[in-house]
Amino acid sequence: MSRRISIIIVALVLAGVLGFGAWTVLFKPSDLPPDGFSRGNGRIEADMVDISPRLAGRVAEIRVREGDLVAAGDVLTVMDTTELRAQLARAEAAVDSAEAAVGVAAAHVTEAAARLALAQSEQNRAEALMARNVISQVELDIQRTETQLADAGLAAARATQRAQERGVDAEKASRDEIAARIADATLYAGGPARVLYRLAQPGEIVGAGGKILTLVSLEEVHMEFFLSAADAPRVKIGDEARIVADIMPGMSIPARVAFVSPQAQFTPKQVETLSERESLMFRVRVRIPPELVMARIDQVKTGVRGVAWVRLAAPDGNLPEWPEGLTPPTLDIPQGSAPTTP
Structure with a gap:
């Protein structure tokens, strides 16, 4: 009799363990952000700048190639005059x-x-x-x-x-x-950027506004993501944020909230979970500090996917401290530390 009771107890324990495991795997929410924090998927982006002549003409010189890094005032293209x-x-x-x-x-x-x-x-x-x-x-x-x-x-x-x-x-x-x-025939870089596409060659005739180069502007490197209607009002412009790139999971990039949409929208494509797609979402942009970008400008790349984290203000306006387990150590601006972006 006692042996049967022991078998029943062992069976109940195993059933409980298996049930808890199944509930944990199938039903329990996993990988949720801690209280006072929210996050969203996005990609590191920058503005695209098309270099075009104001008047139609023949391209005399193109002084850069794809991949070149340019600074403000650099001569990019010279038209025949x-x-x-x-x-x-x-x-x-x-x-x-x-x-x-x-x-x-x-x-x-x-x-x-x-x-x-x-x-x-x-x-x-x-x-x-x-x-x-x-x-x-x-x-x-x-x-x-x-x-x-x-x-x-x-x-x-x-x-x-x-x-x-x-x-x-x-x-x-x-x-x-x-x-x-004649002055407009010389096209300059308006700011730090990288040449993405070279769309014409010397000797070609391009129309007014025809694209010769496409640059990735590095003056504002940012990530856009979406927050739920419950979290967005607790985030304001200027708040600290963190970006963790998928290919650099061991590091985080400091950022600032630069934009919070004043209008909600449904089903943004960037949101991947069904529950979030069914609710109202607000578009948020976090910007990487320009000085950090300039300090590591040779390593900056755009299009890299990642996760942006923000802190949610409490009713009294206070913000929680960044927990050590939430994101990896934050990158600093000085040279010598790990790269900010891949």
């Missing part, structure tokens, strides 16, 4: 001609002013003689008409001078426009 430089020379000559015309107009103004002064003097003399009855009224009227004609001639000369001066301004504007086109 042979025709534009000929137009600039013609515009410079037109400016010189217009300025010479202004000089001629100024001389005419001086001449007209002298004629007016002479006519005014003759009129004054005629009026004095008329007062002594030396000349007739007709002669005085003729002299007064001469004065009016000289005055009108001066006004016309001054108007011509102003028109010539405006002509100089117009010619200079045309010259500056051509000079601006």
Whole structure:
């Protein structure tokens, strides 16, 4: 009898162990974030920048290749400017001609002013003689008409001078426009970036806005993921975050919350679990500090999948401490530590 009881007890224990194991494997939620924390799947991303000429033309030089790292101000592409430089020379000559015309107009103004002064003097003399009855009224009227004609001639000369001066301004504007086109023919990097695609070759003709290069901008490296409607209100811009790349599970990358969507959405493709796809989600972006990116810019890669972690503020506004078991040690900016991104 006692042996049967022992067998029953052993069977019950085994059944309990097996049942607990089955419940743990099949039903118990696993790998959940600790209280006060949330996470989401995403990939390390950066903005794409297309390098395109403002005007159609022939590509003269491309000074970078795919994979090259460029900095702000680096020359990337130079378009052919042979025709534009000929137009600039013609515009410079037109400016010189217009300025010479202004000089001629100024001389005419001086001449007209002298004629007016002479006519005014003759009129004054005629009026004095008329007062002594030396000349007739007709002669005085003729002299007064001469004065009016000289005055009108001066006004016309001054108007011509102003028109010539405006002509100089117009010619200079045309010259500056051509000079601006020549300046636009040299395409520079706007910031630190890596060349992703080289889409044209020297000698090819590209249209206005045609792509020559595509760069991956490294000014803002970030990860976007989604939080549930329950967690998103507890995260604000500027909060600390952590990124753990799938291919670097032993390290975490410090980041900051840069964006929290003000509008919820359904079923984002990046969310993988069914329960989360069925609920309202908010898009969140965490940004890796630019100084950290620049310190390890040779090692930065985009498109790498990973997990972003954020802390959820308590009702009193306090944030929990990062637990040691949550993420691996955080990378620091100084050189010598492990790379920030693969």
